Amino acid sequence: MAKFMAVWGVVMVAVVVWSAAMAAAGNFNEEFDITWGEGRGKILEKGQLLTLTLDRTSGSGFQSKHEYLYGKIDMQLRLVPGNSAGTVTAYYLSSQGAAHDEIDFEFLGNVTGEPYTLHTNVFTQGQGNREMQFRLWFDPTKDFHTYSILWNPKHIIFMVDDMPIRDFRNLEGKGIAFPKNQPMRLYSSLWNADDWATQGGRVKTDWSHAPFSASYRAFRADACVVAAGGRTRCGASVGTDAAPGSGAAAAAAWYNQELDLTRQQRMRWVQSKYMIYNYCTDPKRFPQGLPAECSM
Numbered sequence: 272m273a274k275f276m277a278v279w280g281v282v283m284v285a286v287v288v289w290s291a292a293m294a295a296a297g298n299f300n301e302e303f304d305i306t307w308g309e310g311r312g313k314i315l316e317k318g319q320l321l322t323l324t325l326d327r328t329s330g331s332g333f334q335s336k337h338e339y340l341y342g343k344i345d346m347q348l349r350l351v352p353g354n355s356a357g358t359v360t361a362y363y364l365s366s367q368g369a370a371h372d373e374i375d376f377e378f379l380g381n382v383t384g385e386p387y388t389l390h391t392n393v394f395t396q397g398q399g400n401r402e403m404q405f406r407l408w409f410d411p412t413k414d415f416h417t418y419s420i421l422w423n424p425k426h427i428i429f430m431v432d433d434m435p436i437r438d439f440r441n442l443e444g445k446g447i448a449f450p451k452n453q454p455m456r457l458y459s460s461l462w463n464a465d466d467w468a469t470q471g472g473r474v475k476t477d478w479s480h481a482p483f484s485a486s487y488r489a490f491r492a493d494a495c496v497v498a499a500g501g502r503t504r505c506g507a508s509v510g511t512d513a514a515p516g517s518g519a520a521a522a523a524a525w526y527n528q529e530l531d532l533t534r535q536q537r538m539r540w541v542q543s544k545y546m547i548y549n550y551c552t553d554p555k556r557f558p559q560g561l562p563a564e565c566s567m
């Protein structure tokens with residue numbers, strides 16, 4: 272009997288810890304609305320997995336229920352496998368309106384065996400034209416990988432599996448707008464862009480491979496979340512992969528985070544090896560001169 276009780280005690284403790292972890296972990300139903308695609312976007316596995324699909328009739332997409340004003344947003348994505356030419360998986364933060372701010376990841380598919388293009392951009396006050404494109408150092412269709420946006424008052428840092436690939440600095444002091452007043456939602460969509468996406472639009476979507484599908488899991492936002500009435504609450508860690516009991520300490524970490532020297536060097540190394548386009552080195556596009564931040 273005593274032995275039985277002891278074993279039961281262990282089971283009880285395990286159950287309590289597990290349920291606490293589940294409560295902290297949250298699920299996709301709490302964080303996102305599937306906003307288009309008539310059933311082509313799905314939340315599965317008790318809210319721990321989200322999938323988007325694209326077929327000849329329609330793509331699909333979702334958006335966060337919350338709006339964020341600064342945050343570190345992590346998500347694991349697995350992109351459309353096989354012949355994904357013509358498909359685009361967009362994953363971005365954006366505010367509303369003509370003078371909106373936006374922080375973009377876009378994944379441009381390719382024919383089987385050829386590499387995806389990871390496209391990034393930053394819009395401030397409605398103005399973009401800040402494209403930087405990369406190859407990835409792994410096959411993004413085989414496994415899930417973490418794509419992160421760190422947006423704090425000083426930086427917008429794009430990261431892939433925690434490796435910084437791009438740092439858009441706050442240069443307001445030099446007259447360059449920086450996103451800081453307009454809350455943004457997180458959006459993602461899978462759609463057909465075969466008029467331009469793959470090899471400049473020369474390769475079309477092969478619908479015999481449809482439906483195309485991309486998957487999402489392990490969402491985490493350590494962010495300032497806009498609450499009812501427009502006030503923001505910083506420090507909450509939410510999502511399917513939220514840090515339990517994080518809060519003030521985690522918030523302070525991302526809010527002030529910058530790249531130290533080592534991480535800056537790593538970023539430069541990644542850029543030198545994997546960057547395939549940089550608006551700052553494309554003067555033909557800017558007859559009036561390169562954007563001011565390019566020389567800073």
Ligand SMILES: *[C@@H]1O[C@H](CO)[C@@H](O)[C@H](O)[C@H]1NC(C)=O
Nearest residue numbers: 379381385386388468469470
């Ligand atoms: C697809 O593969 C071709 C050939 O390797 C490459 O030039 C192109 O940049 C790749 N990506 C896209 C999106 O076209």
